[in-house]
Amino acid sequence: MSIIIDSLSLGAATSTYRPQPICDLAYNPEEIKARLSGVPVYTVANKQNEFVLVAGESGGEVRQLGLIFFSEADAHALVQKVMEQNPKLAKQSRVLKVSMDAIYDFAITKEKDKRAAGVTFRFMPDAKEVQSALEMYKEAGVPSTSFTGVPVFQAQGLTVKTEKSRYTPLFLAKEDLDVAVGAAFSQRESAREAATRNKAAAAEDEVESARTALEAAPKGKDRKAAQAELDKAEARLSKYKGRLSAMHSSETAPKVEVGCLEEVISRMEADADGEWGSVMFIPAGALASQQQ
Secondary structure: OOEEEEEEEOOHHHOOOOOOOOOOOOOOHHHHHHHHOOOEEEEEEOOOOEEEEEEEEEOOEEEEEEEEEOOHHHHHHHHHHHHHHOHHHHHOOEEEEEEHHHHHHHHOOOOHHHHOOOEEEEEEOOHHHHHHHHHHHHHOOOOOOOOOOOEEEEEOOOOEEOOOOEEEEEEOOHHHHHHHHHHHHHHHHHHHHHHHHHHHHHHHHHHHHHHHHHHHOOOOHHHHHHHHHHHHHHHHHHHHHHHHHHHHHOOOOOOEEEEEHHHHHHHHHHOOOOOOOOEEEEOOOOOHHHHO
16 A cells, blocks of 8 residues: 655644534535544644545445544554655654544535545545444344444433424444443332332332221221222332332343434435434443543
């Protein structure tokens, strides 16, 4: 693989970007960029902040490729490749961390061909996340040996709703999704268990009161009525105890799905009805790093 340099500058990509507030979308590029602003990517640049491009095949043609990595280690591996083929160039090369909003205009949007004529940008997903996606395919009964694009992961039940907004997190790392699912699932199950325990405790009090009333009731209709009340209270208590037992024996985790980042962005760009307006990207390591 040959290494070449082009004059496509990353100057704008290294400038400080202040994230915009997330709001209801009538989609335009700035709103999409706001959602991508927290996602870091890595590329290899020279001292002039120009992409180090590689010669590769795209669409059956040999073209200049700008590689955008989601793993910093993979970007450093490209520098090592440059070192092997062109030591002089490698001395001028460095791994540059930028946010996805900064590369959107020339690497993602439909206008990219006008801004970077002759250059094809290619996302290079983290191999670990690709493997996670393939494992999910296998578990779903869809064995595959390849995954196209950058995996994003989503789980049922993680959508956050407020009075005016709705947020659906899409995770760039399966490990972060697992942390979020574990926390949310644990909280929900704890809340359900606490509520059921409270109802069971109230039912126990009702049983005790009904027994006391039965013992004090005279024979005849009054005693039969007291017995009926006790039977009802005991039935309620049995029901809640059964629910508590079921909670511990049949815990099921939320459904987890995997998709493609490029497809999500494409749908956001074409969204005219706000269907994709709740998407919020969670960068790799955002949650898992807090668990270490």
